[in-house]
């Protein structure tokens with residue numbers, strides 16, 4: 823589902839995008855076929871790790887089960903989460919993701935610095951599905 827969208831362990835965890843060798847545009851989710859810049863003749867698309875930190879651009883309460891490709895077990899109670907759009911200045915990208923568990927919209931403000939961390943999307947007896955989550959760098963207010 824999200825093969826190749828992120829990688830690395832612990833502090834080395836990063837989202838992975840692709841960058842066009844001709845126009846330097848960065849894509850996330852990764853674009854591996856054609857540069858999406860309409861003014862670009864097309865270059866080679868090379869995988870690049872994205873900035874670890876960004877700033878909250880907007881956020882909302884995720885009160886509903888996320889749509890495909892997210893895996894959720896309809897038998898389990900749904901835990902609401904903060905859904906955060908984070909602006910990565912260097913890449914000029916806005917990346918959507920869940921907040922870390924326990925982070926609510928009351929803990930968030932536009933412009934707050936957050937960093938990407940690995941999180942568990944779903945797990946069963948055999949498999950843990952990993953995703954990325956956003957965590958404020960200043961700590962979560964309680």
Ligand SMILES: [Zn+2]
Nearest residue numbers: 842845857862
């Ligand atoms: Zn390009």
